[in-house]
Amino acid sequence: MSGDLQDVQFFVMTPGDYEDTETLLNNHFFRRNPLSVAAKQLSVESFSPQLVVDIKKCLASGVSIGARANGAKTLAGVFLNSSLSVDEISTKYTVNLDTSCIVYRVLEMLSTGEQVFNDMKVQRVLDLFTLCVHEDFERRGLARTLLEKSLLLAKEQGHQAACVQTTNSITEKICVPLGFHTVKSLDLTTVSDDLGIDLSLLGGTRLVKAMIKLL
Numbered sequence: 001m002s003g004d005l006q007d008v009q010f011f012v013m014t015p016g017d018y019e020d021t022e023t024l025l026n027n028h029f030f031r032r033n034p035l036s037v038a039a040k041q042l043s044v045e046s047f048s049p050q051l052v053v054d055i056k057k058c059l060a061s062g063v064s065i066g067a068r069a070n071g072a073k074t075l076a077g078v079f080l081n082s083s084l085s086v087d088e089i090s091t092k093y094t095v096n097l098d099t100s101c102i103v104y105r106v107l108e109m110l111s112t113g114e115q116v117f118n119d120m121k122v123q124r125v126l127d128l129f130t131l132c133v134h135e136d137f138e139r140r141g142l143a144r145t146l147l148e149k150s151l152l153l154a155k156e157q158g159h160q161a162a163c164v165q166t167t168n169s170i171t172e173k174i175c176v177p178l179g180f181h182t183v184k185s186l187d188l189t190t191v192s193d194d195l196g197i198d199l200s201l202l203g204g205t206r207l208v209k210a211m212i213k214l215l
Helices: 015-028 034-038 049-060 086-091 102-110 115-119 142-156 169-178
Strands: 008-012 065-069 075-085 124-133 161-166 181-187 207-214
Touching: 008 142, 015 049, 015 075, 015 124, 034 102, 049 075, 049 124, 065 142, 075 086, 075 142, 086 115, 086 124, 102 181, 102 207, 124 142, 142 161, 142 169, 161 169, 169 207
Parallel strands: 124 161
Antiparallel strands: 008 065, 065 075, 075 124, 161 207, 181 207
C-alpha cells in the first residue's frame, strides 16, 4: 500500500553500514538506473574507485538516511548524502575526476558552480548523492520519505540548501513536488558519442538535470 511504512525503521547512517549499502546498490540500483546501464557500469567495482570514497564520505557525514524493515538486517532503502561548502560542491566532480568513469563525467558536466549558491547567499549545502530503494519496498512512498527525512535532518543541522543531480525520472518526480527547481540540464544525446553512452539502453531518459531547493 502506498505510504504504508509502519514496518520500516529509519536511521542516520554511519560508516559501519558500508557493506550493506554496497550490497543494496549492486542488487537494486545500478541495473535499474538508466545512465548506469547505458554506461555499462553495473556495480560498485565497475565504477571509479572514487565511488567507494564518495559512499564512505556520505556514510560518515551524519546526513545520510537509511531504512530497514523491522528486525531485518537487509536495507530497505538509502539516501546517501554529504554536507558540502559552496567551494566544495563547485569542485566535487572536477577534482580527481576519473575520466574513464562515464557517469562521473556526466555529473561533472552537470556541476552548477558556486555562483548559483552565492546568489542565494548559501554557505552550506546538502548534496543528495544517491537514492536507492529495494525492489520489495517499491510503491510505498519510501523514496519520498527518505528524501523528506534527509531534508529535515539537513535543515536541523544548519544547511541552507539542497542539491541533486537527477539521472533518472524517479528522483526528479519526488523532488519537484517538494520544491526543487532545475538550474542546469544536459541532453545525453549531445554527448553520447564522446562519452560512449549507448542511447539504446537509456529507455525514455535523455535529459539529466541539476536541481536545487532552499531549506
